[in-house]
Amino acid sequence: MKSQRNKYGRVIPFACAAALALCVSACSNDKNADDKKAKAASQITEEAPETGEIKDGIANYADDAALSKKQLAALINPFFEDDSLSETRAVVIMHGGKIVAERYADGYGPESRLISWSMAKTVTATLAGMMVADGRLSLDRAAPVDVWSAPGDPRGKITLKHLLHMSSGLDHTEMPEGETPIYEVDTTKMLFLGGRDDVARYAEGRQLEAQPGKKYEYSSATSMIIADIMTDILTSSKDPAIRQNAMLTFAKGRLFEPLGMTSFYPEFDRNGTMLGGSMIHGTPRDWAKLGEFLRNNGSVGGAQLLPTSWPRFMRTSSNTDAAYGGHIWLNKKRPDGRNQVLFPDRLESSIFAMLGHLGQYVIVAPERKLTIVRMGKTRDDQLAPITAQLGNVVAAFPKD
Helix, strand or coil, X not given: CCCCECCCCCECCHXXXXXXXXXXXXXXXXXXXXXHHHHHHHHCCCXXXXXXXXXXXXXXXXXXXXXXXHHHHHHHHHHHHCHHHCCEEEEEEEECCEEEEEEEECCCCXXXXXXXXXXXXXXXXXXXXXXXXXXXXXXXXXXXXXXXXCCCCXXXXXXXXXXXXXXXXXXXXXXXXXXXXXXXXXXXXXXXXXXXXCHHHHHHCCCECCCCCCCCCCCHHHHHHHHHHHHHHHCCCCCHHHHHHHHHHXXXXXXXXXXXXXXXXXXXXXXXXXXXXCCEEECHHHHHHHHHHHHCCCEECCEECCCCHHHHHHCCCCCCCCCECCCCEXXXXXXXXXXXXXXXXXXXXXXXXEEECCCEEEEEEHHHCEEEEEEECCCHHHCHHHHHHHHHHHHHCCCC
């Protein structure tokens, strides 16, 4: 089945289904290693200029940025003052590894923890890369899912790479098609109806509709499968509390704490599986830190926490959609029949992004040493002006 896409070219993630469904229903023990991690985290600076109070929130602009305060304000202010770009709740710009500008809407600030929606997929992919680096997972071998391991089961050919590239071949409907009601699509069933207590069981129980690796199909279910695989590797326990603790400890110890992303907190289902396709909460500054980490190829403060080969893999086009990599969006043209994402006709192809429902963005431009975060609440069919203005922000910063 084909994923639903809005007219601006983005595959609408399950989070839209989530929102509609809701409406319808009303670590190392080595001290030296720890010290190195702490030092690394401090290298992603949160130092911003003095806070300036404005009529609808907080605005900070650096004195020593590549652009003047006036230029920075001219780029950021439209997100908060132009009705076509509303509702923006936060914008953070990091250039050269430090915050050079940020602004928040009334009621929000640097400590506000906001939901990721599908930006969570990139977190899941990053954690999976760490397990691959540890030798606990393989990119190209059959994904270790028990219900796919029976002799003759064609799903046994699905690999981690297929899951990360959204080309598993599993039958999945991300959003309603035609006259199909919202409560009959897979995302709603998995997250809010019969599958909600054990999302991985629902996702892994789907049958193939295409040969693995041959068809692009945006599916939040694939991220839930990856989260379940990682949890099963971390613990053999079936106790939901133990499963949740094992995954949370791994995520905190290997990613969140070393990067100083102390606000990050994922949600879990009742079986203890991380909702790694949709529901991770964090401050805009911490989302910027993740973008910077990937811009620096898995390095922070001189500490290589992830092999450089993994971020490069994530930023490499899949065989089935040039604009999609390893659970991350790329600034490249999509195949015929699929509308474009980001700005491939305007800016360099090295740009990549995490994108989430209702206008969550982390856009990274490596050639400009730039990471931009925009978080808010905007209908998915009204995101074109926001994407365009984000392109304006990117274009304003010089290439190295």
